[in-house]
Amino acid sequence: MACAEGHQPTVTPPPLKVVMVITGLGTGGAEAMLEKLIGALSPAFAPQVVSLTNLGEVGPRLQQRGVVVTALAMRPGRPSLAALWRLTHLLRRLRPDVVHTWMYHADLLGGIAARLAGVPAVLWGVRHSNLDPALNKRSTLRVMRACALLSRRVPTRITCAATRARDAHVAAGYAAERMVVIPNGFDLDRFRPDACAREEVRAELGLPAAAPLVGMVGRFDAQKNHAGFAQAAAFLLQQQPDVRFLLAGSGVDVDNAVLMGWLKAAGVAAACVLLGRREDVPRLMAALDVLVLPSLGEAFPNVLGEAMACGVPCVACDVGDCAEIVTDAGRVVPAGDMRALAVAAAELLALAPAERAALSRAAQADVRRRFEIGTVAARYQDLYLQMTHR
Numbered sequence: 001m002a003c004a005e006g007h008q009p010t011v012t013p014p015p016l017k018v019v020m021v022i023t024g025l026g027t028g029g030a031e032a033m034l035e036k037l038i039g040a041l042s043p044a045f046a047p048q049v050v051s052l053t054n055l056g057e058v059g060p061r062l063q064q065r066g067v068v069v070t071a072l073a074m075r076p077g078r079p080s081l082a083a084l085w086r087l088t089h090l091l092r093r094l095r096p097d098v099v100h101t102w103m104y105h106a107d108l109l110g111g112i113a114a115r116l117a118g119v120p121a122v123l124w125g126v127r128h129s130n131l132d133p134a135l136n137k138r139s140t141l142r143v144m145r146a147c148a149l150l151s152r153r154v155p156t157r158i159t160c161a162a163t164r165a166r167d168a169h170v171a172a173g174y175a176a177e178r179m180v181v182i183p184n185g186f187d188l189d190r191f192r193p194d195a196c197a198r199e200e201v202r203a204e205l206g207l208p209a210a211a212p213l214v215g216m217v218g219r220f221d222a223q224k225n226h227a228g229f230a231q232a233a234a235f236l237l238q239q240q241p242d243v244r245f246l247l248a249g250s251g252v253d254v255d256n257a258v259l260m261g262w263l264k265a266a267g268v269a270a271a272c273v274l275l276g277r278r279e280d281v282p283r284l285m286a287a288l289d290v291l292v293l294p295s296l297g298e299a300f301p302n303v304l305g306e307a308m309a310c311g312v313p314c315v316a317c318d319v320g321d322c323a324e325i326v327t328d329a330g331r332v333v334p335a336g337d338m339r340a341l342a343v344a345a346a347e348l349l350a351l352a353p354a355e356r357a358a359l360s361r362a363a364q365a366d367v368r369r370r371f372e373i374g375t376v377a378a379r380y381q382d383l384y385l386q387m388t389h390r
Helices: 029-040 058-064 081-094 104-116 138-150 163-171 195-204 226-239 257-266 281-287 302-309 322-326 338-349 353-371 373-388
Strands: 016-022 045-051 069-071 098-102 121-126 157-160 179-181 213-217 244-248 272-274 290-293 314-317 330-333
Touching: 016 029, 016 081, 016 104, 016 373, 029 045, 029 058, 029 098, 029 302, 029 373, 045 058, 045 081, 058 069, 081 104, 098 104, 098 373, 104 121, 104 138, 121 163, 121 373, 157 163, 157 373, 163 179, 195 281, 213 226, 213 281, 213 302, 226 244, 226 257, 226 338, 244 281, 281 302, 290 302, 290 338, 302 314, 302 322, 302 353, 314 322, 314 338, 322 330, 330 338, 353 373
Parallel strands: 016 045, 016 098, 045 069, 098 121, 121 157, 157 179, 213 244, 213 290, 244 272, 290 314, 314 330
Antiparallel strands: none
8 A cells, every 4th residue: 555645654774783892701890881781772773792702601691681692712811813803704794883892902803803894883992090000911001002002093982981091091192082981880670779688698608697797899800909908907897896898709719818818917817708709799789888999990890889779888999980989978088098998987887877878878879860771871872873873
């Protein structure tokens, strides 16, 4: 039947094809953000994922959700011409509208491969904010410098997870005019206050129900500063002998001789519970009274937003965008000052119940207003559309 005069049939454009290239799919901030972003994209976007190395823990979860994930089996930290060739060949076959890369090695190889494959839009993703040679591998910094040299030729745009990350990379030679800050986002259905989890976790770990519980969640890495945590815990334990400490993250377990040495030397090992990598981080967060972040370098640490979404006040060192995340819903102390970290944690633990409840509500409201994953995903979608002129 012919269409009525003056009316045209509606044509639905095909989904915009986005191939996300990441160095690996283990447990980390970038990997977690990629997984959350894919889950929040609208049906107008068709994502696929390429890991330069392996599937890690995140890859199988994405596959279970129907996302096509390809692993190129590159040796970690070893960019190669063979990997570049395989990735270029794959992108020529997939013909994406946008290639979105995550972290330095993926920015370098993924960006070059995308241009060789004729991809019209390339989005780099920068996660670091501290480029101190003492806290980064030399190979990582070499790749970063190579990206800086190519930043005016390869990427269409460059996203940074934090304002300080942008500033640090502009100072290192990145093209300032191509950079845009988009923060991490959080799934508020997963991270929320949970009184039952608070009781259950403490019972499972054999902790007194009334004991103040201070947590640190993060992988064992120099920038996370577990050595500094041991010092802060010692200061806090002197002021409040009944406090207990929960530590979780890859490599954070009793088999880590270096970490155990720090805790024993500080005299806090008996007050600590080390859980290693866990899949139930929302439960653990909800069980805490205070989360501390003693890091020497961060961009936008996910753990702060996750804890705040659970109504847990945070004490963070002033690195990356921690001060902009925590605002008035916690405390921020000078980077590296572990005594100040302990004093601030003690102040939060000493708050009256009404004050703690008000701080908890403020933290939740702030995360919902600024960092809810749907809001953050919409900013990425707008950027994809801008780059492809749709």
